[in-house]
Amino acid sequence: MSDWLGLRGRRAVVTGGGSGIGRAAALALAAAGADVIAVDRDIAPLDGSGLRAEDCDISSESAVEALADRIGPCDIVVNAAGIIRPGALVDVEIADWDALISVNLTGYLLVSREFARGMTERGGGSLVHVASISGTHAQANSGAYSASKAALIVMSQQLALELGPQGIRSNTVSPGMVRTPMTEEYYQAPGVAERRDRAVPIGRVAMPDDIADVVAFLCSSRARYVTGADIVVDGGFTTTLMSWVPRPGFEGS
Ligand code: NAD
Numbered sequence: 001m002s003d004w005l006g007l008r009g010r011r012a013v014v015t016g017g018g019s020g021i022g023r024a025a026a027l028a029l030a031a032a033g034a035d036v037i038a039v040d041r042d043i044a045p046l047d048g049s050g051l052r053a054e055d056c057d058i059s060s061e062s063a064v065e066a067l068a069d070r071i072g073p074c075d076i077v078v079n080a081a082g083i084i085r086p087g088a089l090v091d092v093e094i095a096d097w098d099a100l101i102s103v104n105l106t107g108y109l110l111v112s113r114e115f116a117r118g119m120t121e122r123g124g125g126s127l128v129h130v131a132s133i134s135g136t137h138a139q140a141n142s143g144a145y146s147a148s149k150a151a152l153i154v155m156s157q158q159l160a161l162e163l164g165p166q167g168i169r170s171n172t173v174s175p176g177m178v179r180t181p182m183t184e185e186y187y188q189a190p191g192v193a194e195r196r197d198r199a200v201p202i203g204r205v206a207m208p209d210d211i212a213d214v215v216a217f218l219c220s221s222r223a224r225y226v227t228g229a230d231i232v233v234d235g236g237f238t239t240t241l242m243s244w245v246p247r248p249g250f251e252g253s
Pocket residue numbers: 015016017018019020021022039040041042056057058059080081082083103107130131132133174175176177178179180181182183
């Protein structure tokens with residue numbers, strides 16, 4: 001197999017590696033020859049995957065420290081663990097707000113800085129965080145989710161600034177709509193899958209692999225001059241704003 005990405009033998013930690021985008025990213029990196037450790041608070045689904053699995057709740061500082069002690073330094077971190085809780089900001093319970101931020105934002109920070117230390121000793125590395133188009137576009141009943149993703153995008157830029165001199169890059173990937181266990185129930189509602197497919201210029205909602213391949217590129221030295229970037233992987237969906245309002249005389253696509 002060609003090693004165009006130059007990932008052979010690189011050590012990669014992938015959080016949320018048990019499901020959806022994280023699992024696809026872990027498998028893509030492994031297929032490219034990386035030595036992958038899939039981290040999740042639920043590792044049972046990793047049985048039979050061929051991936052090394054490590055149990056860790058990324059929102060716990062002591063658990064992340066213990067994880068780093070167990071597995072040692074690595075070259076790549078993919079932060080893809082995440083949760084979503086519906087609700088309007090005007091009445092979101094602060095306990096729910098805190099619970100979401102502790103995973104989607106604080107957890108990403110804990111994992112990034114813990115493993116950045118080892119990357120510095122190894123002469124560099126790559127951090128890739130899975131954000132969302134929700135970080136740049138408001139959506140109804142998003143609760144703390146959109147705010148967590150917006151903060152993540154800037155946190156990644158700050159990490160890029162702080163860690164660039166040590167040879168560590170930090171980027172976000174912002175998926176649009178992706179069919180994963182997190183979102184599968186939306187697609188079970190009548191008509192949702194078809195309407196969502198039609199809303200995307202590419203003509204379909206993403207599958208986890210569509211995101212994982214971009215993650216793998218950012219992990220690799222092929223992206224050596226890319227840092228502080230937010231790569232939108234949404235099939236063109238967020239570029240279509242003006243097609244959602246009537247414009248008499250200009251109907252059709
Ligand atoms: P998923 O639910 O399929 O996978 C998320 C994984 O994270 C699960 O295996 C879960 O056990 C793990 N996890 C949750 N909390 C954890 C914790 N505290 N510690 C360790 N592991 C934990 O979801 P997904 O759709 O693959 O989402 C992955 C990332 O992509 C998330 O950050 C999500 O916000 C983002 N995202 C998803 C979509 C989409 O449409 N599915 C769109 C944009 C962004």
